Amino acid sequence: MIIHMVEGASGDEAERVIDRIKSDYGLFCESIVGTGSIVIGVKGIAGVIDEGRISELPGVDRVIRITEKFKDASRSFHPEDTVIDLGNLKIGGKNLTIIGGPCAIETEKQALDSARLAKDSGVDVLRTFVDKSRTSPYDYRGLEIEKGLEIASAMRQETGLPIVSELIDLRHLEAFLKAGIDIIQVGARSSQYSPLLEELSLLNVPVILKHGMGNDLNEWLCAAAYLMSGLDRSGKPSHRGNPNVILCYRGIRAFESATRFSADISMIPLVRMKSHLPLIADPSHSSGDRKLVERVAYGFVAAGAGGLEFDIHSNPEEALCDGSQAVTHEAERIVSTSRQIHALLNGYGVETGVSLELMGTGGS
Amino acid sequence: MIIHMVEGASGDEAERVIDRIKSDYGLFCESIVGTGSIVIGVKGIAGVIDEGRISELPGVDRVIRITEKFKDASRSFHPEDTVIDLGNLKIGGKNLTIIGGPCAIETEKQALDSARLAKDSGVDVLRTFVDKSRTSPYDYRGLEIEKGLEIASAMRQETGLPIVSELIDLRHLEAFLKAGIDIIQVGARSSQYSPLLEELSLLNVPVILKHGMGNDLNEWLCAAAYLMSGLDRSGKPSHRGNPNVILCYRGIRAFESATRFSADISMIPLVRMKSHLPLIADPSHSSGDRKLVERVAYGFVAAGAGGLEFDIHSNPEEALCDGSQAVTHEAERIVSTSRQIHALLNGYGVETGVSLELMGTGGS
């Protein structure tokens, strides 16, 4: 962290900044006094400093953060790829993990038909979503949770595949675990909802974390840090945290209205470079259009995504939720071609830019 | 709702659409058959139709929604301004309601000093925020809830003003109500978190609803509809809903990085036109810079906002949270000048555009 004092700031003002950083965060500083300007550099891990507070001190012009605030999710602090073991499945690193299934469970028949179609298409993990966070209360929000979880278990039973389901309401957590949900998903609308993140940080179960449609990279990785850090409310370490976090990119809101969200392809290699966590991407929710899903899926894999999650529905024209972005028989080709592209590029590695990020104890 | 069939769609395909709308929603349609194209118009209140489902039917090109999906919050269905009574205070309609206080309660002294400053500045309602939803787990998240609520009560006691506090974790709801919180705020990060909205829809306590930084007008008013509609999970009316919703505009994410958020001034008269709910705006969180707060506040009031909510801190340079957007002694001038601008313009009314919105039973 570098603190730039305003032109003409006094030595006393600089001292006050240095003292504050020492007293509040236990960190030491060095300063450079130029002709009429003073710059202060913080030594050590400055990731914990709240720059808003420092920028309020008299004489401070700008506070420039150099290390990120999402330490646990950052490759700077964990250079090796995280690989998550889920039974025989490995998620992260050089693996490609494909997740598919219906956007929502609607009926037992629709769910089981879709599950079989997804399995036949070659997916690794099955979507079994029972609770839906919808924009309007008039939209379909899913079956009763217990009934839905029962069908989710049946989908698992029928296919032998691990299953993922989105947890929205904390009060359903126990039922989710009892029903054998293998991966818990945190959706875009709850991705900054801290009570949910804190509760899941107490578990070891893998969590797929989407980002909010209005969140940037920093906020997304900070949400991951909520899951991983094991800090309590007062900022003190209280438990181990949940290391099994999988990031899922799904595009952000931008002014272009011809696509549902703007899935910035540069984010795929960038997130891989910045974070050691497994990264997958969702071509259904980002494009919002079945006709685009296949090519967007290939784009994500070619850009370095370690997996995909997309909607597969046995009968999308009867779907109660987001049918227009689900694929059916195309799923098989999407899965097999994605694996071919991944194999073609897998020797290439990902630019991790470690020299840029890795800072030792003298850094800031 | 208008459904445009693709060029060359058959009469049978049009019939199927009409049948589906009748069977699923109990609504009737009329169709117009042009040279090679068919257009179907839905009669009656089509707000409940899920257009995604209809757009999946064979032969459908586009589904065009004419009425909004946020019925309860819409001026179309409730042409008169909603005015909320809170003791002697009236919020909404031609009233101007000013809310101020620290961004977060940090210590008893800071809280009481700030409360007195806010009261002396002339605010109507006091901010007493005990729980903070922060981007990073390393940031200050507030005191222990019980201790915080105790101080909030003391602030209320000290000033005699009604108090507002943000509820993040549902498990704190009872304690909030016991502590005498007069208005519950739903923040940007939880504004689409349905379990919270559903729980608050069971109460009668006024709720200030912010919008997410990545949400548009439709999503914001749909979140209000979650609070107001009293629908259960299956979409059936189950209770009265909470009619006491106050909208608070705080700007959205846009590419301009020189301001914290983009607070589109056109949204102020537009939201007043579209919704009957009281509308206030937050010049601290939208601008993110104390030096901008005063003028932004005047802009909001002149554009038709029915109130303001902003950060007042007795000692911002020691603030633990967002000190850089809090005002101190400037608060008094902001309050009094805002009231002058409001008085100057109050005879003017707001364009409600009723002719555009008000649709009878034959509309769609």
Add this chain to the structure above:
Amino acid sequence: MIIHMVEGASGDEAERVIDRIKSDYGLFCESIVGTGSIVIGVKGIAGVIDEGRISELPGVDRVIRITEKFKDASRSFHPEDTVIDLGNLKIGGKNLTIIGGPCAIETEKQALDSARLAKDSGVDVLRTFVDKSRTSPYDYRGLEIEKGLEIASAMRQETGLPIVSELIDLRHLEAFLKAGIDIIQVGARSSQYSPLLEELSLLNVPVILKHGMGNDLNEWLCAAAYLMSGLDRSGKPSHRGNPNVILCYRGIRAFESATRFSADISMIPLVRMKSHLPLIADPSHSSGDRKLVERVAYGFVAAGAGGLEFDIHSNPEEALCDGSQAVTHEAERIVSTSRQIHALLNGYGVETGVSLELMGTGGS
């Protein structure tokens, strides 16, 4: 085009709309009268109607455009892919065209070194940019135009490759053509500058058209229509137009600041679906970071782009312009791997969604 009248609009108001459309555009309408609402459908090619004018007529609620306003660039009116012949090179359709070279010509040595590197890397067309549109007047704007064009010709001579250069100032057009520039590029900052588009519409030379960083798909394809339509200022056809337009996607402005622009991967298959024009994409300018260029390039190709344009510089650390997004020795691998991915997927075709778009004379 569908015109929805407000609830309670009179038959006379509807008649006036129908008359206006007939008198101003020579088009006929049909209307459907519902219980309390009237909907008017325009028959024939309504792409030329200015909806702003119609929406001003009394009693009109909404005007809903169904066909696009970029007729000449639209696949609806030209279902087959446009393929442009440039010597032995074919651009568009199933071909992959790779363009590379320095962001700007700085010195003869830098230009020729970079040209040789680009040729050795396997590019099809050479970037030879002599005029630079820069944000600040303090930034490097290129050599004198004549000197620059001389070097551009030398690059062409040296490599035997066709060359592309951006035309900013109309007064340089003649010199560009004399210097043997094979393809003229229209950059993001001039992509809506109509005098330039109009002048280039008089030629036959291929034009690469980028979109402005604040433009959406409709505006981009309308800019293409300026190049192609051959309409004069009064809207009357006056010449043939330039059919040889190549679209180049480079990402838009969005709130994410971790990448330079947001290159929405869904736009690649969507533009292919909407337009018959060749589509290439620029991984250097969209990502803004050399470390991301390779993977972004693969993403674009896998998503269906018909080509790439990116910066190759023999010595980027001495570059005067955008050196941080230029690649050097990596270029060869990028070119060859892009060709492999393209070959793997080339049998797949692109979803052209013709049924959605193709509207006959009865459409609207």
Add this chain to the structure above:
Amino acid sequence: MIIHMVEGASGDEAERVIDRIKSDYGLFCESIVGTGSIVIGVKGIAGVIDEGRISELPGVDRVIRITEKFKDASRSFHPEDTVIDLGNLKIGGKNLTIIGGPCAIETEKQALDSARLAKDSGVDVLRTFVDKSRTSPYDYRGLEIEKGLEIASAMRQETGLPIVSELIDLRHLEAFLKAGIDIIQVGARSSQYSPLLEELSLLNVPVILKHGMGNDLNEWLCAAAYLMSGLDRSGKPSHRGNPNVILCYRGIRAFESATRFSADISMIPLVRMKSHLPLIADPSHSSGDRKLVERVAYGFVAAGAGGLEFDIHSNPEEALCDGSQAVTHEAERIVSTSRQIHALLNGYGVETGVSLELMGTGGS
């Protein structure tokens, strides 16, 4: 400017950076060597350094700009408000300048009727736009330029008011000046088109500069610097530059589709703080809806805008261009109430934040 070297960068690498800055820009540096990291501070006016070039040098991690690149437009270099004299009119400083008139000249009758209406409403300057930059070639682009300019002169004659008109095509410049256009406007679509800015920098005639809908504050003020700096293509001072620049804010593209553009109200006081140039705002083009124009105008004035420019049309329902955002009889109330709000607030001054911005020769 501060240059942060990567962890472990060598002293030689730091030397190379310092040498480069001296040789290329004639500026001196000081460096601070911490435990394992080196920070370099540039002394003197670093605004001219191209940070992209420096960031390419080996061992450089980040280059952090402290002064802006739009020196001529910046309050740091010109603390006093610029006030432009136009006959009896003063634009800038504590003055409020209101500009109104039709979006485009369509016929002599429409133009003169609208001019009289604008004058009767109390505007200071008349809009007389003869050339229109439109999204689609099928839209109305204005009369023949000569005919249009003739009518513009007649509007000036009829009302005695100074007139403003947008110059798009450089080849019309002479005709504009001959026709007595008092102020030349540069529109959103040409605001980064450097040949136009360079040509206008040779004149003394006041220029209203809009920003592109995809441009941020830095780019806007850099466009102003193009007009003001008098640098030639090689970056050397060649003439005086045009000091008479008026900024006009009109909102940017954002994801909210309910308003035409997002006019961030915080930008009004921020631009006043950052720049000494007169700032006006356009409530017609930002909101895009006549029903919103009045309140948006009041918002801009209350937030500190030094003027307004909006569309006044005698008969908007027949308008050929943007009729839906033009006001008629409401104009009078908008003008008079804006003047009342301005008078109420004019004593308040604008926060210029000079301490933040003003940097002497020792700054960077």
